[in-house]
Amino acid sequence: MLDLDSAEDVAAVNTLRMGVLRLARRLRHLRVDRTLSLAEMSAIGTLVRCGAMTLGELARQEHVQPPSMTRIIAVLESRGLVRLEPHPEDRRQKLVTATDQAKAILRANQDQRNAWLTQLAAQLDEDEWARLRDAAPVLHKLAHL
Structure with missing residues (x-):
């Protein structure tokens, strides 16, 4: 289960957000x-x-x-x-x-x-x-x- 008190989970959410946003932005331009x-x-x-x-x-x-x-x-x-x-x-x-x-x-x-x-x-x-x-x-x- 996601634990927002866990530095590892917070980092994973942040990495996921950044990766999804960057891929979506690049896909939109194609x-x-x-x-x-x-x-x-x-x-x-x-x-x-x-x-x-x-x-x-x-x-x-x-x-x-x-x-x-x-x-x-x-x-x-x-x-x-x-x-x-x-x-x-x-x-x-x-x-x-x-x-x-x-x-x-x-x-x-x-x-x-x-x-x-x-x-x-x-x-x-x-x-x-x-x-x-x-x-x-x-x-x-x-x-x-």
């Missing part, structure tokens, strides 16, 4: 299409992962205000990256769907980032890689708590 903002790419990612949803649902998922999401979706729609379709049950609302072009951009970004991480991981020794591979599901869990 983008195939730099004309898309991080918020726009995040919205596309959510739509691809979760499927079609209303602007309000997407805003909640992305932790932004609905007017901000409306602006993001307007940009993405103008670029042909999302489609707005009538909601099947509530005609006052629209469903937002990622297009095949958006999915291709997202896939290309993921491929680029995976290739970069693979190059980094190739520099680890066998024991370091085994420990990192074992830690990957735990890091994923932490990111989704």
